[in-house]
Amino acid sequence: MQPLVCNLSSSLASLQISTAVRAVSRLPTxxxxxxxxxxxxxxxxxxxxxxxxxxxxxxxxxAGRKRKPPSNPWAIAKAAEKREKVTARKEELRKIRQDAASDPVVGHTTPFLEAMDLSPAMLPPIDHLVPATDAHERQEAFEKAIFEERLGRLNHYLQPDEVKISLARSKALEDPPLYAVTEKSVLQGKEMHLKATAAMNRILSLSNGSSKDKTRANKTWCVETFGRHITDEKFPQPKHPSIASNPGTDPIKTPRVGRDTGSSEVQAALLTMKIRTLAQQLETNKHDKMNKRNLRVMVHKRQKLLKYLKRKERGGQRYQYVMESLGLDDAAIMKEVFI
Structure with missing residues (x-):
């Protein structure tokens, strides 16, 4: 009897549930x-x-109705005014961020990059600068013209100081002996020396050099600017003594010999020179896919070098000096660069 009662009770319960569900379905909303x-x-x-x-x-x-727009003209005007202010502020902030951010490829303009990109102008002949007038006036005009021709970065691996010393020595050798000194000979000797100086300025100027000469001069400029044989005096290496170090038994570090051409900052500067040259070439040849890939490779290699320099120098003065000189910021080396 008990199984039969259980089956009847379960059947009644299911019937009641189905009846209740059907009744609920017939109810209106x-x-x-x-x-x-x-x-x-x-x-x-x-x-x-x-x-x-x-x-x-x-x-x-x-479901199918649209929201009715506000009919208050004052509220509409205030909302439009607020939208205009927000839009103007967004545009202002966008311009500020755009001006502050540097290009991750070529960077923003700095004095170092300007000197690297500068192409010296051709110097005119000295006779065109100085007309043939009185001897004393011609002498003053010659000296003024030579003074205006400042010696910058020179060709043929020469420095301005070396050229000045050589010119002074040649002038001393060309001076006439004391027994033959006259006012005319002195003026003539000075004029010849000034002409020789102007001629040497033109011979040694990069304006008369080829593209290879300019590239070589830029490499020398990078080494002399960022090489540690120059910057160690400006940014001394901080000493962090280790607990395990023993000054008596530890080997002495070999001192640097010659110029520094392999440090991270020098390599980054040389890559920057190549990147700027290649980016300038791609502006005219936009479909040069091979050089575009080479540009991407060089940019990523520079990123790795500057990341290593930042980690090694702990973001110190040397790292800040390199970044400011190359016109880059932290976003240019820490974020992904798309070219």
């Missing part, structure tokens, strides 16, 4: 709370008799 909350039966309830009613948070009457 009723609001539960608020204008946006309603309880309505599902559309597919006839196919699925045991599916409970679905809950929607919006009324079906408002």
């Amino acid at each position: 009723k609001r539960l709370a608020g204008p946006l909350l309603s309880l309505r039966h599902s559309q597919n309830l006839s196919k699925r008799p045991f599916q409970i009613a679905s809950l929607h948070t919006s009324s079906p009457l408002n």
